[in-house]
Amino acid sequence: MQYSSQAVAKPYFIAAIGLFVGQILFGLIMGLQYVWGDFLFPEIPFNVARMVHTNLLIVWLLFGFMGAAYYLVPEEAETELASPKLALALFWIFLVAGALTILGYLLVPYSGLAKLTGNDLFPTMGREFLEQPTITKIGIVIVALGFLYNITMTILKGRKTVISLVLLIGLWGLAVFFLFAFFNPANLVLDKFYWWWVVHLWVEGVWELILGSILAFVLIKTTGVDREIIEKWLYVIIAMTLITGIVGTGHHYYWIGTPEYWQWLGSIFSALEPIPFFMMVIFAFNMVNQRRREHPNKAAVLWALGTPVMAFLGAGVWGFMHTLSPVNYYTHGTQITAAHGHMAFYGAYVMVVLAIISYAMPILRGRAAANSPRAQVWEMWSFWLMTISIVFITLFLTGAGILQVWLQRVSENPEPFMVVQEKIALFYWMREVAGVFFLVGLVVYLISFFIGGEEEATA
Amino acid sequence: MSETFTKTMARNIFYGGAVFFFLLFLALTYDTHGELPKRDNRQNLTEKVAMGKMVWEENDCIGCHTLLGEGAYFAPELGNVYKRFGNSKEAIIAFIKSRPAEGVEGRRSMPQFNLSDEELDALAEFLKYTSEINTAGWPPNIQG
Structure with a gap:
């Protein structure tokens, strides 16, 4: 570790992994509820399990992003973090607020939680992914502001690299677009229109800047390729992200009451959204091929190569599959969407956070540049188990989705939703089995942290 | 490059x-x-519809259902449920009221939310208003 203040990244990474485990457990509960309808009913109804599953995902990725920023910004800026104490204080505030929110979901009926937190005074709850009580949302903004202050001040007083600048733009964008979570008009169409300013402009906009920046950092460190080359690639990739992705928001404006020209704009621009992901694949493999050193942390390189590949497949290919409006007319709001969501989130955001954790954690734990080969073997097994499992989860959900679209929307005698759900239950069973394998992969991942030793000779 | x-x-x-x-x-x-x-049917956006949207949100209906195709995929689309239930608010209200508190053995079932008559009426009014938004012909058929 070059700067002692980088150490604050460690609790962020540990919390991220802990919440990741929770996310997967609730995913398995939901998966089971798909085929065993009254499992845990009425104690944990599906909507509660889903809130916990998706909110934990968002929160642990945010922990991962923050940890990544605290780790890489001092190293890029070549200076200590502006305030490690603030970083640590915000960690505990965010963790406690997050835990209380999740407990609120689980222990109080949602309408009770809304009353308890005064949702009627400032209603923001009850919208997908933005289920948090208004008070929690305000807490998120406060934590984000403190975090951004800390990161911005660090960059301002130190060296300004493209990587830290792009990260900073991404993080500020994340905070700014989150503010639309507070806009909840009674007009449903307007509500939905600006809801996407949080959701789409996050995951298909500014988060990709964060992703690109973290990936570029890990690649510089592990390949030793000249910074100039890597930074040029980073600029081109994120340029394509925003050029395609901003107007690409239109692919959510086909059927929610918005004007029909969005069908053209959304189809054309979002059809181009795979381009930056494809460039990311070329970029990562080129950099590793041109490497000037053999970094002992093979696992980190594996995650860094896996990220763009899976992001391209999940976000790029599976996104393109249903993004054209004539196709989306039939697939909108089906298991096709779920299939895409799972692989895209895993490939783009889960894997990049695991890549930076893989690279940084051995160093944060005072080991040499890498874990022992034995620990790395365990970690690489977890990579393959989780990645192949998510591929199968995605394939099974896609199978379910195709059948659902056919039986419910295309066939001559369209059948009711629940009738169709029963007919495609086999696919949900197979998805659940793949989910169990994912959990096994996650357990292997956890075990890899407890395998001792370090790389003996650093290359 | x-x-x-x-x-x-x-x-x-x-x-x-x-x-x-x-x-x-x-x-x-x-x-x-x-x-x-x-397009957005704002002429029918009454106080009651606004209250219905609040009931919709405060019970996290989106956690199981889709509304205009957005939400969770565990339960039926509700953007057109007013039309699917024969343009009847009463049918919607009766369905929500009739959900068993302990669920249905082995099957997916909507929870019993114990909504008041006023809340039920507002929610049904909100779903009626939603079904009259111009969604460019989506969903493809009445099944949602």
Whole structure:
């Protein structure tokens, strides 16, 4: 570790992994509820399990992003973090607020939680992914502001690299677009229109800047390729992200009451959204091929190569599959969407956070540049188990989705939703089995942290 | 990438592209705001509909259902449920009221939310208003 203040990244990474485990457990509960309808009913109804599953995902990725920023910004800026104490204080505030929110979901009926937190005074709850009580949302903004202050001040007083600048733009964008979570008009169409300013402009906009920046950092460190080359690639990739992705928001404006020209704009621009992901694949493999050193942390390189590949497949290919409006007319709001969501989130955001954790954690734990080969073997097994499992989860959900679209929307005698759900239950069973394998992969991942030793000779 | 394509050029494409397309997006947003009154059924957006949306949100209905295709995929689409239930608010209210508190053995079942008559009526009114939004012909058929 070059700067002692980088150490604050460690609790962020540990919390991220802990919440990741929770996310997967609730995913398995939901998966089971798909085929065993009254499992845990009425104690944990599906909507509660889903809130916990998706909110934990968002929160642990945010922990991962923050940890990544605290780790890489001092190293890029070549200076200590502006305030490690603030970083640590915000960690505990965010963790406690997050835990209380999740407990609120689980222990109080949602309408009770809304009353308890005064949702009627400032209603923001009850919208997908933005289920948090208004008070929690305000807490998120406060934590984000403190975090951004800390990161911005660090960059301002130190060296300004493209990587830290792009990260900073991404993080500020994340905070700014989150503010639309507070806009909840009674007009449903307007509500939905600006809801996407949080959701789409996050995951298909500014988060990709964060992703690109973290990936570029890990690649510089592990390949030793000249910074100039890597930074040029980073600029081109994120340029394509925003050029395609901003107007690409239109692919959510086909059927929610918005004007029909969005069908053209959304189809054309979002059809181009795979381009930056494809460039990311070329970029990562080129950099590793041109490497000037053999970094002992093979696992980190594996995650860094896996990220763009899976992001391209999940976000790029599976996104393109249903993004054209004539196709989306039939697939909108089906298991096709779920299939895409799972692989895209895993490939783009889960894997990049695991890549930076893989690279940084051995160093944060005072080991040499890498874990022992034995620990790395365990970690690489977890990579393959989780990645192949998510591929199968995605394939099974896609199978379910195709059948659902056919039986419910295309066939001559369209059948009711629940009738169709029963007919495609086999696919949900197979998805659940793949989910169990994912959990096994996650357990292997956890075990890899407890395998001792370090790389003996650093290359 | 070749040497003639410099980092400065890449940077300029990023900043120029991001600013241009964000401004274009803002212009389209402005235009959308002008078009929405013709499509979003705001003439029927009463106090009761607003209350119904609040009931919808405070019970996290979106956690199982889709509404205009957005939400969870565990339970039926509700954007057109008013029409699917024969243009009947009463049918919607009766369905919500009849859900067993302990669920249905082995099957998916909607929880019993114990809504008041006023809340039920508002929620049904909200679903009626939603079904009258111009959604460009979506969903493809009445099954949602």
